[in-house]
Amino acid sequence: MFNFNSNKVKYMAKHEPVSFVVFDVLYHKGEKVTHLPLHERKGILDVIIPVNTPNLSKIMSIASNGITLYELIKEQNLEGIVLKRKDSTYEIGKRSYSLLKVINYQYSNVIIKGYRKEEFGWLLSYEDGRYAGIMELGVPKERRMKICQMLKKDENDKFVFIEPFTCNVKYRNITKTGLLRLPSYVR
Known part of the structure; x- marks a missing residue:
């Protein structure tokens, strides 16, 4: 059982702030949405999180221009990108062929x-x-x-x-x- 201590939460938020970065949505308004295509789930995410804040933000999503984005990732020495089919559903518990990690080794x-x-x-x-x-x-x-x-x-x-x-x-x-x-x- 989780022991919630509001004073500890306030202290940690001030001294060791945490940010939450969201890349997809699985449930919305109590309904499972994993059957919806990615582009529709991203639309729901835009409604849920309309503006990024220091503590809550969405992963940047770009349609097409993957090669240009990857070149920018390499220039900045970042880890890589994830490519997803925009019509893909969210597959739980198995490797998805709709998702590809492109690592900047x-x-x-x-x-x-x-x-x-x-x-x-x-x-x-x-x-x-x-x-x-x-x-x-x-x-x-x-x-x-x-x-x-x-x-x-x-x-x-x-x-x-x-x-x-x-x-x-x-x-x-x-x-x-x-x-x-x-x-x-x-x-």
């Missing part, structure tokens, strides 16, 4: 310094030596096997450290803590 060379002992993951650092995270995605099986055969330099309870080598990766962005978000093997 970033690419970088990193240093592989070792690997995890328990579950697969390569230990990454930037070329200047700073820790860059763990890569778990996209590494072909033959590459995984090859790294285990490399000369071990040292180890601890979690990692085996090897002779460092360079690898090219793609990633979504750099986190606030300076790590690569979802690094994936390229070559």
